[in-house]
Amino acid sequence: MRRVALATGLAALLALTGCSDDTDTLRPTQTPADGSTAAATSTGERVQVVTSIDVYADLARTIGGDAVEVRSLLASDSGADPHSYEATARDQLAVRNADLVIANGGHYDEFLTRALSAAGGERAVITVVPGEDEGHEDEGHEDEGHEDEGHEDEGHDEAHGHGRDGNEHVWYDLQLMGTLAGRIAEELAQLHPADREGFAARATEFENGIAELRQRQETMFSAHDGTPVAVTEPLPLFLLTDCGLVDKTPPAFSQAIEEGTDVPVRVLQDTLNLFSERAVELLVYNEQTTGPQTERIRKAAEDAGIPVVGMSETLPTGQDFLSWMRANLDAIEQALA
Template structure:
């Protein structure tokens, strides 16, 4: 696989089938989760959070990937995950190869009442899209949220106006982040930074940041392969030469290579910002994005590191 992400956990079809044993007989009676609420499952908790905000009191939302303190690449299917998915009326996932395990789980647990939203398809992105971390792109969640509201309205037509109202409130709440991005770009455009993986690249690009790290190095680390000696030397020089203002790294996934860059940042006095693939505890999606941007601004303006949110 091109992307090491969640697919790299090695979820074989046989393992999925085992995890789903006894769960594939989801009855149509489960369509309201036994409580009158629409059962929604997000592959990643940032998507389930948005679904919960749109669905409000008429939705019960859960996430398969929800622990920001663990490596998301080590996910493995389980009976509990299978059970959650078997009763879901609406599933929201990322696509672009990031969470391909979802297709296996869905195929092994068919449910005629289930609607699946894939962010990649909502955005019209090709499979060849290099960076799968779509939730950091400011254009992603408004489009996904709009689709969620529409599909919830189809599942419970009597509450369609409620979902539309919730969508409007969600869109309005994103304005703080998007306004911050615009202001940041005016003040700090072309600020040079280094990264490990392209986790937050979409946000950095929207903020006008100059990402110095070669894409080939980012892709190598993302795909769990060793970067070339040339790329590693280029990256090292950013720290020793102090030609970057901030170092951003994937706080959830570290190895000897990323630890080396982190050590260089510390010894060179380069402020560090940790970014996440799984939404940290205590945040909504929009507050998470605001916090990451604030951490970046603090690093640039005052040299403050925020390695953990």
């Protein structure tokens, strides 16, 4: 298995390792004599891409175009929790037949990690957030110009495999998604060389879209730097932080909601006080993780006249990644106006 890991916010190729499994009889591995994967698929075949979540499936389709066939193991309407999901036999077959697998990492989609371990054979694997045991060999850092001095300034936390501040919802990090687009294009170019220029052009177009969104974030940062906000869980924090907004939610509250445990009474009251005391100017609410305690928080915000913006963990039906993030920024701007 050849693994490609992205450090949060940086184009870092952390590891390339090879392994083979003679028991992989469903799809024979096609590896050139030089050990590369450039000819893993013939020019007449579509590259088989498997992703853990629909967000990465959208990026793969956007960049791959007609040259790829993409399957997300967790569809947007599945309602399944990635933390507890178990890969089905059909999922396992898809992974075994994949030419490229895109995983979130950071312990978010361990069902895919287990499926990869069981699959055998060879395939390209992009892991967006490397875990503790994923891709920390020194040689991988040197080969790709991985510089240590740039990490402290950016607040990255590779060693713990959770990205910035332990947040595994890295698709809300727009800069990282631009970096990921480039990595997908590079991997697809190796697997399907005939469409190399198309992959590069579509990745550039996507990156230009990201640049426009990042420019909006910079404008919002100038206008709202230091504005206090609250969240029901860490889902949108990359997006909010890069807009200059500061999360004032008690960490024990958002952690409990994310882990599906009860919020301690004192912590719940401290969170409710943020609204009754008007200590925050916005609540960002995860629409896909709701319950009695998050509903109390939402009602407290509404009763205090504090705007509530809903965001989702999966790509909304009928949207692509760029239109989704554009809508999220629109909602934040309107709420703070």
